[in-house]
Amino acid sequence: MEESCRVCGVINPQWVVTDKIFKNGTKHKEMRCPDCQSFYKYQKQNKEDIFYFGKYKGEKVSEVMVKDEDYIKWFLKNGIPKAARALQRVVDKINNKKIGEEK
Ligand SMILES: [Zn+2]
Numbered sequence: 001m002e003e004s005c006r007v008c009g010v011i012n013p014q015w016v017v018t019d020k021i022f023k024n025g026t027k028h029k030e031m032r033c034p035d036c037q038s039f040y041k042y043q044k045q046n047k048e049d050i051f052y053f054g055k056y057k058g059e060k061v062s063e064v065m066v067k068d069e070d071y072i073k074w075f076l077k078n079g080i081p082k083a084a085r086a087l088q089r090v091v092d093k094i095n096n097k098k099i100g101e102e103k
Contacts, residue, residue, distance in 0.1 A: 005033040005040060015040060025050050025058040049090055053083060061090045 004011040015031040020042070022028060028042040049061050056064045056071065065072055072091065076084050 003040070005036065005038060007038040008033060008036040010035050017043075025060070049094075054079075061087065062094050065091065065094065 002012060003015075005013060010033065013034050016034050016037075017029045017031055020028050020030045030042055031040040032038065033040055051057050051059055051061060051064065054071075054075070056068070061072075072087070075087055076091070078084075079087065
């Protein structure tokens with residue numbers, strides 16, 4: 001996909017990307033033009049990795065896994081199926097990542 005800076009017009013530059021944490025806990029990558037430093041857009045990140053419900057709403061799944069593993073287990077069993085499946089994917093992703101880092 002072709003993306004160009006709206007200010008200086010450079011096409012497909014090496015966007016300068018920095019992490020921004022929003023107030024609601026979601027993380028976005030802020031893209032800026034490397035030539036004129038003007039803001040281009042946010043790329044939304046890790047949407048699934050934050051609880052959108054329950055007592056840990058707004059907190060990272062990875063952090064809740066550390067401090068309250070029982071809640072995670074409980075939710076996987078008893079949470080609404082759609083949410084439990086989404087959580088399972090996040091948990092798997094985090095576990096896979098840890099295994100990858102240990103190697
Ligand atoms: Zn530019």
